[in-house]
Amino acid sequence: MSIIHRKLVAAGLASIMLAARAQAVDFPIHDGDRVVFLGDSITEQRLYTTYIEAYTLTRFPAWKLTFRNVGWGGDTSWLRQRSHPDEGALFAAAESPQQAMVEDAVKRGLERDVLPLRPTVVTIDFGMNDHSYKPFREDIFRAYVRSQAQLAKVLEGAGARVVLLTPQPIEEKRPDPDQDERNQSLRRFSDGLKEVAVQQGALFVDEFAPYMSLMLRERAANPAAFIGGGDAVHPGPAGHTLMAWAILKGMGAPAAVSRAEIAAPAGTVVAAEHCAISNVKVANSGLTFDRLDEALPMPIDARAEPALKLAPVLDDLSRYELRVTGLAPGNYEVKIDGESVARASNDKLAEGLNLSNLPGPVTKQGRAVLDLVFRKNDLFFRRWRDVQLFNLPPWAENSATADGRAAELAKLDTQIAEFESQIDEGRKPVLRHFGIEQVAQ
Numbered sequence: 001m002s003i004i005h006r007k008l009v010a011a012g013l014a015s016i017m018l019a020a021r022a023q024a025v026d027f028p029i030h031d032g033d034r035v036v037f038l039g040d041s042i043t044e045q046r047l048y049t050t051y052i053e054a055y056t057l058t059r060f061p062a063w064k065l066t067f068r069n070v071g072w073g074g075d076t077s078w079l080r081q082r083s084h085p086d087e088g089a090l091f092a093a094a095e096s097p098q099q100a101m102v103e104d105a106v107k108r109g110l111e112r113d114v115l116p117l118r119p120t121v122v123t124i125d126f127g128m129n130d131h132s133y134k135p136f137r138e139d140i141f142r143a144y145v146r147s148q149a150q151l152a153k154v155l156e157g158a159g160a161r162v163v164l165l166t167p168q169p170i171e172e173k174r175p176d177p178d179q180d181e182r183n184q185s186l187r188r189f190s191d192g193l194k195e196v197a198v199q200q201g202a203l204f205v206d207e208f209a210p211y212m213s214l215m216l217r218e219r220a221a222n223p224a225a226f227i228g229g230g231d232a233v234h235p236g237p238a239g240h241t242l243m244a245w246a247i248l249k250g251m252g253a254p255a256a257v258s259r260a261e262i263a264a265p266a267g268t269v270v271a272a273e274h275c276a277i278s279n280v281k282v283a284n285s286g287l288t289f290d291r292l293d294e295a296l297p298m299p300i301d302a303r304a305e306p307a308l309k310l311a312p313v314l315d316d317l318s319r320y321e322l323r324v325t326g327l328a329p330g331n332y333e334v335k336i337d338g339e340s341v342a343r344a345s346n347d348k349l350a351e352g353l354n355l356s357n358l359p360g361p362v363t364k365q366g367r368a369v370l371d372l373v374f375r376k377n378d379l380f381f382r383r384w385r386d387v388q389l390f391n392l393p394p395w396a397e398n399s400a401t402a403d404g405r406a407a408e409l410a411k412l413d414t415q416i417a418e419f420e421s422q423i424d425e426g427r428k429p430v431l432r433h434f435g436i437e438q439v440a441q
Contacts, residue, residue, distance in 0.1 A: 026252040028161050028203055029056055029121055031063040036070060036117050036160075038151075039125035042167065042233070043071025046377045047240035048247065051301065052123075053377075054370045055248060055317065058296035059257070061427040066420075069377055070113045070384065077126040077147035078102055079109030091139040098146060106150045113384075119160045123247075124151055127167040127189050128233060136185040145192045152200040162202040163251060166190035168211040168243050172232050175223035177215050205250030207243050214242065214310055227310055237304035245313045257320040257356065258293045264326040271323075285328050285438040292431045293320075297356035299366035305357075314356045323352035324436055335435040336360045343439065362432065369426045376419035383412040 029035060035056075037049040046069055053067040075081040078090060083105035090101050114122065130144045131137075152162045167190070169183045177183055190208045197204035218225035228239025235243065258275035262268065264287055267280040280289040298318035300308065307313060322334070327346040334342045334353070341360040344353060357363055387408050392401055 027254065028163060028251055029065070031060070031065075033063075033120045034066045034068075034118055035121045035123070036068050036114055036119040037123050037125070038114060039071040039123075039165075040075040040129050041071065041073030042128060042235075043069060043125050044073050044381075045071070045234060045240065046374070046381065047235075047237055047301075048243040049123075050370070050373050050377055051241055051244035051299075051304075052248060054366075054373050055244070055253065055298045057373065057423060058299060058366055058369055058427050059254070061295055061424075061429060067373075067377075068117050068119075068380060070117075071125075072113075074129055075126070076130045077124075077144055077151060078105045078130075079147075080105070082109035082113060090143050091137075098143065099150075102143070102147050102150050106147060106154055110151070110154055114155070115158055119155070119158075121163065122155050122160045123163040123165055124148070125165040125167060127186060127193070128170075131182065131185045131189050133170075133182055134185065135181040136188050141189060141192060144189055145196050148193055148196045149200055152196065152202045156200065156202070162200070164193050164197045164200075164202050164204050165247060166193055166206050166208040168207050168228075168235065168239070168246075169215065170232050171215060171226060171228050171235070171239075173224060173226060175219050177219065178212060183212070203251065205247050207246035207250070210246040210249075210311075211239075211242055218310070227307075229306075237301045238307040238310075241301065241304040241307035241313065242311055245307070245311050245317060248317055253317055255316055255319045257295050257297050257318055259319070259321040259323070260291055261323040261325070261352075262287065262289065264324060266326075270325075285330070286332065286436045287324070288433065288435045290431055290433055293429050295429065296366045296369070296427060297362060299363075299370035300357045301370065302367065308357070314354055318356040319354055320356040320362070321352050321354055322349075322434075324349040326350075327436070328438070330438050331441060333435075333437050333439045335437065336362060336432050338433075338435075349436070361430075365426065365430065369423055372419055372423045372426060376416055376423065379412060379416050379419065383409065383416065387412065 037043050043049060049069050057065060072081045078085055080087065085101055085105045090098060093101060130140065132140055148164060152164065155162050167186060169177060169186060170180060171177060172180060174180065186208060190206060194204050214227055218227050229236025230239060256274060259271060259273040260275055260277050261271035262280060263270050265282055267282040267287055269277045269280060274294040276292045278290045281287060297320040327349060329346055331343060331345050332349060333340055334344065339360045341355060341358045342353060387405060
C-alpha cells in the first residue's frame with residue numbers, strides 16, 4: 001500500500017469513527033463503560049451475555065469496555081442465593097418490614113458481587129425463579145417489584161445506568177405456550193417490571209413478548225417446534241441468540257455496520273458509509289477494491305445459526321452491506337482476500353447484499369473474537385466463584401491460605417487481562433481486498 005493510500009484510508013477511518021459515535025448516542029453502553037450482567041442461571045449460562053458483549057466490542061472497536069457476568073443459578077431479584085433471606089417471612093411481611101428485608105438482602109448481595117466491580121451499566125435479568133414456577137401469586141409479586149426497585153435504586157445511586165430485562169418465556173412442548181399458567185404469571189411479572197422501570201427511570205427491555213411471538217408462530221406451523229434448544233427454562237445458543245436480539249433491539253443497538261456502493265463500469269464510489277473504499281479497479285467484467293470498515297459484523301455463534309431463520313437478527317443488528325450497480329448481465333462471485341463469500345446475479349448485487357455471517361475472513365475474524373470472549377468469561381467465572389468466594393472451614397483459615405488465595409486471584413487477573421488485550425487486538429478493523437468476478441452460469 002502506498003503512503004498516500006495509507007493516509008487516505010486513515011483519514012477515512014477517522015471520519016467513520018466520528019460518525020459511529022454520533023450513531024450510537026441512544027445505545028446505553030458508552031465508551032469507557034464497565035458493564036455487569038446480573039441474573040440467575042440463564043445469565044450464568046454466559047450465552048446471551050457473551051453475544052451482547054461480542055456485538056458491542058466488534059461494533060465499537062475503538063471503545064474501551066469491560067464486561068463481567070455475575071449470574072447465579074437459582075437467584076432472584078431479592079438475591080436469595082447471595083443473601084439468603086427468609087422467603088416465607090418476606091412474602092408474608094407487611095409493607096414496611098418487607099421493605100427493610102429487601103433493603104438488607106439487596107445491600108448485602110450487591111456489596112459482595114456487583115458494587116466492587118464499579119459498574120457504569122448493569123443489566124438485570126430476574127423473574128424466572130421469582131415467580132416460583134407457579135400460577136401468579138400476589139404475595140411473591142409484591143416482593144419481586146419491591147426488590148427490582150431496590151436493585152435499581154442502589155445501583156443508580158452508585159452511578160450505574162440500569163437496564164431491567166424481563167425473562168424469556170418457558171418453552172414447554174405444547175401448541176399453546178401462551179396458555180401455560182407459568183408464562184401467564186411471567187407476563188404479569190414483566191408488566192410489573194415495566195412500571196418499576198418508569199418509576200426508577202431505568203431502561204426497560206421486554207424480551208418475553210418477542211420470544212413468545214416467535215414460539216407461537218412456529219407452533220402454529222408445527223406444534224412440536226422447539227426454537228430455543230436446551231430445555232424449557234435454559235435455552236441453548238439459538239435461544240440465547242434470540243434473547244440477545246430482543247435485548248439489543250430494546251437497548252437501541254444500531255443495525256448499521258457499514259455500507260459500500262460502487263457503480264460499474266466506471267468504478268465510481270457512490271456511497272461509503274462507516275467504511276473507506278479505495279483502489280477501485282475495473283477489469284474483466286468485474287472489479288476489485290480495498291475496503292476498511294469501521295467495525296465488524298455481529299459475530300454469530302456457529303451453534304446458533306438456526307436462530308437466523310427464526311428472527312431478522314442480521315437485518316436488525318448487523319447490516320454489513322455491499323451494492324454494485326451497472327454490471328453486465330450474469331452471475332458473479334464475491335471474494336474477500338481471495339476467499340469466496342457469495343454468488344449473486346448482477347440484479348441481486350444491484351439490490352445490495354448483507355455480507356454478515358457469510359463464509360470468509362470477516363466472519364472468521366468476528367468468530368475468533370467471540371471465542372476469546374467466551375474464554376475470558378469462563379475464566380472470570382472461575383475467578384469469582386471458585387477462588388474469590390470459596391469458603392474454607394475456620395480451622396483451615398490462616399495467613400498461608402490467605403496468601404495463596406491472593407496469589408491465585410492475581411494470576412487469574414493477569415490471565416483475564418491477557419484475554420482482554422487479545423480481544424482488543426482481534427476486534428480492530430482490517431483492510432480487506434474485495435473482488436467481484438463474473439462466473440459461468
